[in-house]
Amino acid sequence: MSSFYDLASLVMIPSGKKAGKVYSQKPLTTDGQLDFTRASTATRIGPDGKIEKTRTNLYTQSNNFSHSDWSPKAGTFTSGVADPNGGTNAWSWTATNTDPFLYQAKTLSGLHCLSIYIKGVGSSIGKDFQVRTGAALKDFTLTANWQRVEHFGNLTSSTNIGFEYGNPAATNDVVHIYAAQLEPGLVATDYIDTTTAAVSVGSVDNMPRLNYTPGSATSCPSLLLEPQRTNVITYSEDFSQSYWTKSNTSIVINNAISPDGSMNASKLIENSNNSEHICFNAQSGSSKTFSFFAKSAGNQYVAISYDGGGNFNFFDIKNGILGNLADANRTSKIEHYGNGWYRCSMYNGHSTFGATIWMSKDGTNTTYQGDGTSGIYIYGAQMEAASYPSSYIPTFGATVTRVADACSKASVSSLIGQTEGTLFVEIEEITKESGGYFLEISDNSNTNRILVQNGSGANTINLYAQSSAGTQVNTNPTDTFIGRVKIAIAYANNDFKVYANGLEVFSQASFDVPTCSKVSVGIRYNNTQHMGGEVNKTILFKTRLTNDQLAELTSIDS
Numbered sequence: 001m002s003s004f005y006d007l008a009s010l011v012m013i014p015s016g017k018k019a020g021k022v023y024s025q026k027p028l029t030t031d032g033q034l035d036f037t038r039a040s041t042a043t044r045i046g047p048d049g050k051i052e053k054t055r056t057n058l059y060t061q062s063n064n065f066s067h068s069d070w071s072p073k074a075g076t077f078t079s080g081v082a083d084p085n086g087g088t089n090a091w092s093w094t095a096t097n098t099d100p101f102l103y104q105a106k107t108l109s110g111l112h113c114l115s116i117y118i119k120g121v122g123s124s125i126g127k128d129f130q131v132r133t134g135a136a137l138k139d140f141t142l143t144a145n146w147q148r149v150e151h152f153g154n155l156t157s158s159t160n161i162g163f164e165y166g167n168p169a170a171t172n173d174v175v176h177i178y179a180a181q182l183e184p185g186l187v188a189t190d191y192i193d194t195t196t197a198a199v200s201v202g203s204v205d206n207m208p209r210l211n212y213t214p215g216s217a218t219s220c221p222s223l224l225l226e227p228q229r230t231n232v233i234t235y236s237e238d239f240s241q242s243y244w245t246k247s248n249t250s251i252v253i254n255n256a257i258s259p260d261g262s263m264n265a266s267k268l269i270e271n272s273n274n275s276e277h278i279c280f281n282a283q284s285g286s287s288k289t290f291s292f293f294a295k296s297a298g299n300q301y302v303a304i305s306y307d308g309g310g311n312f313n314f315f316d317i318k319n320g321i322l323g324n325l326a327d328a329n330r331t332s333k334i335e336h337y338g339n340g341w342y343r344c345s346m347y348n349g350h351s352t353f354g355a356t357i358w359m360s361k362d363g364t365n366t367t368y369q370g371d372g373t374s375g376i377y378i379y380g381a382q383m384e385a386a387s388y389p390s391s392y393i394p395t396f397g398a399t400v401t402r403v404a405d406a407c408s409k410a411s412v413s414s415l416i417g418q419t420e421g422t423l424f425v426e427i428e429e430i431t432k433e434s435g436g437y438f439l440e441i442s443d444n445s446n447t448n449r450i451l452v453q454n455g456s457g458a459n460t461i462n463l464y465a466q467s468s469a470g471t472q473v474n475t476n477p478t479d480t481f482i483g484r485v486k487i488a489i490a491y492a493n494n495d496f497k498v499y500a501n502g503l504e505v506f507s508q509a510s511f512d513v514p515t516c517s518k519v520s521v522g523i524r525y526n527n528t529q530h531m532g533g534e535v536n537k538t539i540l541f542k543t544r545l546t547n548d549q550l551a552e553l554t555s556i557d558s
Contacts, residue, residue: 009415014223017208029274031412040403043392044209045163049216049338052258054202057192058182065091075100084146084176090178095169103162103337108155110397114189115150119180128167134159150188166292184396186264215338222428225522227530230401231382231393239266249537258379259337265379267297270370280356283383290355291389292381292448298352301360306330314363315344323363338496345389355383372433388432404528413517415540420492422541430459430481433532441516442525448514449457452487467514477505486554492544499550
């Protein structure tokens, strides 16, 4: 690959990023900084192989308890106390009455978790420390050691959210506190320090997603580019909500480590009845994909019905394979996410397709005699209007929309061959996004462009080129590609050649070279027809590589 690097004018192998930019390895100028947009948060698979969410500490002045943002409050606060990490950033909170309290007023809705580090001192040891999220509160016993306490609640309106201690306290009782956090979700995550504003980390607005292999801590990243999607399931992780109907089952939430690495997966437990054992939410409308993460807790199989019940596709969540498929035309998929977790999904056009999780003992029947203890772990339910499951969209009380990703660079005619050239793109797999673009060079219009996109046939590509003289190429080669695909398009006057995975797939002797100035990755020049997948490499050459070079560049082993 080093020789190709020397020949290339642009080399983008996803590794460097910041909000609004994807960095290229070549050139190391602003021309190599691809512009990126996505006007919403998103998830990705992090380098540890786990789902990485955007996390936000909604508290301001999260470790400055003397600040006026903490109001109302009662007691006195002194900084410079030894903290749990060996520093001196904790605070001493001294009671001046029998009911010391510390709050911030927030207008929030949905599931939120509140956490703080606490330590009892002297007379406060053994007394209660209360964590309050609206009307919900939880008592913890103060000890002489640091502990992080947390409690979540389903907020519905403006309320004071914070802490109390003593129950009752005595004047001059002392508690040490450190690092308060208020965040969406069911569990506390790693602390995020804030000052004058809430702080978010992860794939925030306009942050490119360098995506790794689920369940793997050794993979190289790719650039994840997806169209807009909405998860219409309003409680994707809290299956204890009445939103989810449990039939001959019970739920224990926060019972197992989920694919995001937190203790926020639920256990769905069958009762002892001879019946169906399910968890469901009624959904209406057709042409949707339902997905959820599942792990065996005694039961080997789960099922999704494509007609509201009676006809099922089964998933083997011990071996990570598809089971009995009553209708293979309903696109079903099972994906490994590490630590025994699998994402099960099915696309269905049926009008009564619902978000229902069936358990099964034998992978054939959904009615069986339960034992009262067996079940499955579940996490991350998603229903979206699409023919395939996109990246996970967490919800905590309302539907959530992830806006489309867009990656391109305009005004880079100096990097694009104007009389001859070569385009190369490596993608993780041919996507199911209809007409989704993998790579395009253009003049930012329909007049001049060369592109490769998802083909009309399953696992095929479509090639298109147009210049001011008219359409030059419009073909859908019959070659099919499963898994990773490397595609190179070479062009010159009266010469158009395409290689994929080491083989020539198309050749045309007549060709008028278009004049192009913009490169678009995973999307069309006008930010439509999104790819819906992962790009591993994008390379531009200002020369027409030889056929031998095209074969070598696109070889699966290269």
